[in-house]
Amino acid sequence: MAGAGTQDDRPDDGLTDDDLESEIELVSRLVVAATSSERPLRQDEVDHLLGVERKNDGAAGSYR
Secondary structure, eight states, rough: OOOOGGGGGGGOTOOOHHHHHHHHHHHHHHHHHHHHOOSOOHHHEEEEHHHHHHOTSSSSEEEO
């Protein structure tokens, strides 16, 4: 068994999940905005935080 502070305790920096990181960032933005607001966020505010824009026909699209 590896002792505290050994090389085995360090995370492998080569193992990342870009999609998961993006999801965490989006949820973080929503949490910060929601806790900073004195009222519920409007749908257009949530869409903006998530990078979604409404097209002229009302359908949701993506900024990305």
